[in-house]
Amino acid sequence: MRKSVIFILFILQIVASAANAQNVVFSASARDVVRTGERFQITYTLNADGKEFRTPDMKDFMVISGPHTSQSSSIQIINGKVSRSVENTFTLYVVGNKEGIFTIPPATIKVDGKEYKSNELKIQVVKSNNQAQQQGNRGNSNVNRGSSSSNTSTDIKDDVFIRVVVDKRNPMLGEQVLVTYKLYYRVNISSPQFNKEPAFPGFWVNNLLKDIKSYKQYEETYKGKRYNVAEIKKYALFPQRSGKLTIESAEAICQAQLKTKAQRRTNDPFFDSFFNDPFFNRYKTVDLNLTTNPLTINVKPLPSQNMPAEFSGAVGEFDFSSSIDKNECKTNDAITLKFTVSGKGNVELIDKLNVKFPPDFEVYDPKISKKITTTQYSVSGRKTFEYLIIPRNPGNFKIPPVKFSYYSLKKKKYITLQSPEYDISVAKGDGSSSGVVYSNINQKDINYIGTDIRHIKVSETHLKPIGVFFFNSPAFYLWLAAPVILFILFVIFWKKEFEKRSNIALMRNRKATKVAHSRLKKAHTFMKEGKKDEFFVEISQALWGYLSDKFSIPLSNLSMDTVNETLKNKGVKEESVKVFIDTLNNCEFARFAPGDSSGTMDNIYNEAVNAISLLESELK
């Protein structure tokens, strides 16, 4: 159809130019069916010199670039008649994003002041279906025919494609995998633009061609054909997990210049040969969609046995070194401790070192600097951990050795490197400053600057031997026991004394009557003998003595009054007391009375006997 249109136009053009050189034709052409997201051309052709080309309003499509103008002129000599024909082409690159059938309204152009309109275009946009076009052919890209001519489709697939090449399919976890995107081409192509960059989920990616200006190019025979090969992308991949990891497909667009097969058929052998000359060959720029196939890589896990505790995923060949700027310092001086890991492998993934600082150090987060060097084939580099530590307190400290482990791919085992142990001796900084620092930092609530301790005590001191306590000492117990013992002794003594005394009194009490009677007896004898003085003495003593013994009252304390009182106290009847007192009085009176006293003596004797026996009965 299209072919025929072109052909008809061509014929028309020839006819027109043959008939009338200035028959303006302005036509639009494009593919009838495109896919969503596919870039395609709309070409406007004008067989005259035009001005003010106006693109139609394309609301359903997005213009990516253009209009690009190109002009070609040809001179025809037909049967001696020379005619010059001009062809101006305006090309738009357009992308349709929505599905459906859309109409592109005519474009306009002015030729010699007259406006011409092109034809309308009807374009069907269908859903893009990349998967269907991909083939399982590994390492071989599919080539979507992006151009107008169907007759190029079969060849071009073999002429331009991208192969993804990996250097190993079964790497270890963390082992470098080299991925190369090779562009194979046998036709002239522009450099490919990736509209979908390769994605490597599960890998740490390092682009090896970041800084490369020109691609590495060489020739290679692939499947029996000779190709130019350009390495357009090259990555070092480091698998981050074991298992099957997929390198996702990438899409690129490039433009290829293809020779058109359309040839003019003339009968003129001269022209045929002339136009078939390569120089005159017509090349068509064709957009090619190049899609790589996804690629699966089987990542093997690292051996789990003998895995060191410090291992954090470094795989490759590494060196480990450390340095310290000083071993001796004062408090609050900063010390720099540096650890460097360098070598080939996933250097960037070494995230931290387990450094055990003395707990009293102030440690800041390490300054991590890295330098990754990429060559065409590998990634190497160096990562430096710079720790700034500030000892806040004096003392001797140790920083234990720091271990760094990695899996050596060469030796196929884990290797642990170790930094030396560092001894740090921290001297006291300026006494004044550190003291101030302490009180300022830790104890802001109290500001003791300007305060001092109180002065010493200069008064006399009472020195005592160290470690000697009175409490719990023998002396203490002695002192404690002393009052008890004394009291017990006192009680014993007092009781004995009391007993003794009470015995005497009792005895005397009991003896009182006896004594009194014996005295009375004696008095009776004296009375018979007529010894007056002795008689009264005896009587008197019997009476007084009786009272004294009976009531334990010393004789010296006895008088008429005390006798009266004592007897009354003892509950003796009034009359009996009176009898006793009368007897005493009579006795005293009779003793010193002159004259014959034999009768009186008798009376007194009877009275005394009577009084004592009276008291005796009363006191019972």
Next chain:
Amino acid sequence: MGMLIYLLPAYAGGIDTLYTKANEEYNKELYTNAIDDYLQIIQNGYESPEVYYNLGNAYFKIDDYPSAILYYEKAKKLAPNDEDVNFNLKVVNTKIVDKIEPLPELFLKNWWRAVYNLFNSTVWSWIAIISFIVFFLLLAFYLLSNKIFIRKASFYSGVLALFITILSLILAFEKYNVEHNQKEAIVFTPTLTVKSSPSQSSVDLFVIHEGSKVKIIDKVGGWYEIRIASGSVGWLPVDAVKEI
């Protein structure tokens, strides 16, 4: 040691002059000389709150805060209510690194402590002895007296005297325990990591610094089990601290 005891009588007269000499040196700001003299008094086996206090002052003046704290604490042990000792101890405690927040204690415990800290154990002992004697005297009065008033009065005051005796015996015992059995120590290592068990390889629990006071709970080998004022418990080497 025998030598020391032999020398004791010879020095006994000189001790007081040594004390005066040390005080004079302190006043002339010859602190190290004063320290030597005070220490000599202590080495001769004598102590008093004043000696410890003055020695603490001398150490403070030469910025040896842990030693200052050690001797202030010793002074405080002998004279718990001495205002100067407590003041200087407070001052020097602001100069050390650690500020340990003490655990809040029950107010009854604080009162009890305040009571037994009124006197040292010797004074409490004498109070107990004297009130005990008074008790017996009153008892004798009670027993001997015929007068009902005297008997009543001596009975009640006797009961009071007995109560005072028992109370001051308890207080003396309490105070004696604090003085004699309760061991405290001052950290002398600049930075000391307290361990979870008596071994160098055990887990680091916390860090204390010189001048901090610890209470000794137990001793195993060359290690003390200690408790700090905040209540944390751990182990530290014996030579890292000095007992108060």
